[in-house]
Amino acid sequence: MVDAGSTGSRIHVYRFHQCSDHEPVTLEDEELFAQTIPGLSAYPDHPEKAAESLDVLLNDAVKVVPEHLQRKTPIAVKATAGLRLLGQEKSENILKAVRHRLETKYPFPIVGGEDGVAIMDGRDEGVFAWITVNFLLGHFDRSDTHTAAILDLGGGSTQIVFEPDRLPDGRLPELPDNDFKYVLKHEGREYVLYQHSYLGYGLMEARKRMHQQILSHLPEDVSQEERDEIFHACLPQGLTWKYSKLAEPIHFKGLGAYDDCLGIADLILNKEKECELAPCSFNGIYQPRFGESFTQGPIYVFSYFYDRTQPLGLPASFRLPELAALTESICNGEFLENVTDIALRDEILDRPEWCLDLSFIYRLLSFGYEIPHTREITVAKKINGVETGWCLGAAIAILGDNSLKEEAH
Known part of the structure; x- marks a missing residue:
């Protein structure tokens, strides 16, 4: 494959x-x-x-x-x-x-x-990842455990797939008959899944959106001198960073401002967009309320969720307040001050978008998908020695x- x-x-x-x-x-x-x-x-x-x-x-x-x-x-x-x-x-x-x-x-x-x-198809990408995780966890072999929800973060898109809880009388939940509903028949059992793939909300695309959000507030007649010092909440304080993915390169000046960076992430999640079929997650997309419709099973995240959190020492199982604290310490520079590992220090200094990446990841999970702060999240690159995804x-x-x-x- x-x-x-x-x-x-x-x-x-x-x-x-x-x-x-x-x-x-x-x-x-x-x-x-x-x-x-x-x-x-x-x-x-x-x-x-x-x-x-x-x-x-x-x-x-x-x-x-x-x-x-x-x-x-x-x-x-x-x-x-x-x-x-x-x-x-x-x-x-x-x-x-x-x-x-x-x-x-x-x-x-x-x-x-x-x-x-x-x-x-984005639908299949998410559902196949869901099969992978639940297969490796042995959930298909047992009927007494609830399947895991999966959240995948690639470069261009992010996916969420979960099996909403059964109703109190044991019936399957009602999901609208549209692209969000995926009926999976696997080894003699039927699973009704909610799934969606958000094209343009992978980590690399989110970076572009967040940089663009900063640039969108510049006046049209901005001078070259001003283009050489555009303040950016999500870059390390005092850093001057050349951004060359434009016709004319510009220079961002970092502020290391945690709260403001979260605000930029919130803007690109577009929560204000009209929700034609309620309830919605972000960008006007229908999704059952995660905290109410998925109360039983474990939550697994992988791909860039893993790559951006594990080198910094976030536990493999964590809750969102722990991720928020890590993000804040990266953004305000405290984390770097206490790093003794030379390789990790070089990695952080070499990648100025750490604060931006973590801010987007934290707000995607907490504000976008609305995962409750009390829920445990497991980040895994492998399960039983086999790659997730x-x-x-x-x-x-x-x-x-x-x-x-x-x-x-």
Whole structure:
């Protein structure tokens, strides 16, 4: 399974055990996990180069999968938000080049027809991640535990998926019959899930939005001298930082102002947008109230939620006030003053957007999704040694593909 993400591409090679259709799938091992930077979307006008960027991963897979099984080992390439944001023509050219390279250079059969090398629907991305986490936690094997909610934060988008609590009489909750409702049939059971993928609210896109929010308050006739010193609440106090993602580069001057930075994050979450189908989370999107509709199961977050909190020592299980305190200490500089680890100190100094990233993450969870401050949140890169994210769930879904079984015999 190749995860063609917005900031890089990753490959997972899994070994499963299933002797018959009636037997539950068990995961024997994750034989390979490897990644490469940048992602396919870094080559918008060079589709062949995009396809070639996957060679380093596919060559590793050829070494790992026994030669006599290679033509029976299916492959799928699923692109996510980064490629979606390129537009249809450029993304299709890249996907065609990837498919051609797979078919002509590698032994693995592409599974799923046209969907075998494709941009993944945001609905599936979240639900596959939900399957991954609950599969690894063993929740599909037991009926006496509530499934976990999952929140994923990529570069281009963020996803939330959860199974709302059953009603007091044991009935499934009523969800509107629209894109937010996902009825999943898995190993003989039916799950009614709420899901949504917020395109444009991944961490890299959120950074752009927050910088743009600062710039949107500048007068049109701003002088060059003023462009060289634009105050930014979310950058470290006293730092002058060149922002070059504009036609004319500008310089931000950091203020390290925690409360003001949270305010900028709140603005981009767009809570004021009209909510056509209530209740809404943010940006006018329908979502059952999290604190009322999901009271039983655990909450798991991963991807950039992990990457931005764990190097700073946030516990693997935390509550939102702990994240708020960490964010404030990063923004006002106190955290850096007490860092003795030289590598961590260099990492913080080298990445001026730590305060911005953490402020967005904290407000996404607390203000956007409205997770209660009393709830425990678990951040996990791996569960039982296996990577979280959507890849394992997508692979498990492929195992239910009957056409694949016919090919494999």
